[in-house]
C-alpha cells in the first residue's frame with residue numbers, strides 16, 4: 001500500500017490512465033487519490049472508482065503529499081503559478097509527466113527547494129503495464145523511494161538522466177502508438193490470409209505479448225529468438241526478408257528519429 005495522498009492535476013489521457021492504474025493496483029485506499037480538471041464533469045465517472053474529482057487545484061494540492069502534474073506543456077506555467085504558494089506549505093513532492101518541459105523551467109516558477117521529479121509513463125499505466133522513465137531533480141532518498149514505489153505499482157521503472165527524457169517520450173510513450181500500428185498492420189495481413197478481424201487482432205496482440213515476454217524473461221537479443229523461427233528456405237525468413245526489402249526496420253528507425261526531432265522542435 002502507498003502511504004502518501006496523491007493528487008493528479010490534469011485528468012486527460014495520461015492523468016486518467018495513472019488514476020485507473022492506481023485503482024486497479026489496489027495500492028491506495030478510498031480518499032487517497034484526487035484528480036483535477038478545469039471541467040470536472042469530464043472526469044466525473046472517476047468518482048465511481050472512489051477517486052475524489054475536483055476542479056480546485058489549490059484544495060487538491062493542499063490535500064496531497066505527492067502532486068503529479070499531467071497537463072499540456074502550454075498549460076503548465078499557469079498551473080504552477082496557481083499552486084505555487086500552497087506547494088510550500090508542507091513537505092510535498094512534485095512529479096511532472098509533462099513532456100518537453102525541463103525541471104529547470106519548472107523551478108523558475110516553484111523555486112529549487114521543493115522535491116521535484118520528472119516521469120515519463122505511457123498509457124499502459126492504466127493496466128499496470130507502463131514503462132516509466134524517472135529522473136530526480138531535487139529530493140531525498142525517501143522522496144525517491146516514494147516516487148519509485150508509486151510507479152512500480154503501475155509497471156516497470158527505469159532511472160534515466162533528464163537529457164534523455166525526450167528520447168524516453170519517443171521510445172516509451174509514443175512507442176505505444178508504434179506498437180499499436182504494428183498490431184493493426186499484422187491484423188490486416190491476418191484478414192488477407194483468412195481470419196476474421198477479431199481473431200486476427202487477438203492472435204496478433206497475443207503473439208506480440210509472447211515475443212516481448214520471451215525477451216523480458218530471458219534478456220536475449222531479438223535475433224537469437226528470430227534464429228529459432230527461421231528454418232532454412234522456410235516461410236518465416238522469406239516473409240522477414242521481404243519486409244526488410246520493403247523497409248520495415250528502416251521505417252521504424254526513421255519514425256523514431258522523426259518523432260525525436262519533432263519533440264525537440266516543439267520544446268524549442
Ligand SMILES: NC(=O)c1ccc[n+]([C@@H]2O[C@H](COP(=O)([O-])OP(=O)(O)OC[C@H]3O[C@@H](n4cnc5c(N)ncnc54)[C@H](OP(=O)(O)O)[C@@H]3O)[C@@H](O)[C@H]2O)c1
Pocket residue numbers: 009010011012013014015036037038039040042057070071072073075078079097098099120121122123173
Ligand atoms: N498521452 C500520453 O501517452 C502521455 C504519456 C506521457 C506523458 N504525456 C504528457 O502528459 C501531458 C498530458 O497529456 P495528455 O495526453 O493526457 O493530454 P490531455 O488529454 O489534453 O490532458 C490534459 C488535461 O489537463 C487538464 N487541464 C488543463 N489545464 C488544467 C488546469 N489548469 N487544472 C487542471 N487540469 C487542467 C485538461 O482538462 P480541462 O481542459 O478540462 O482542464 C485535460 O484533461 C502532456 O504534457 C503529454 O506530453 C502524455
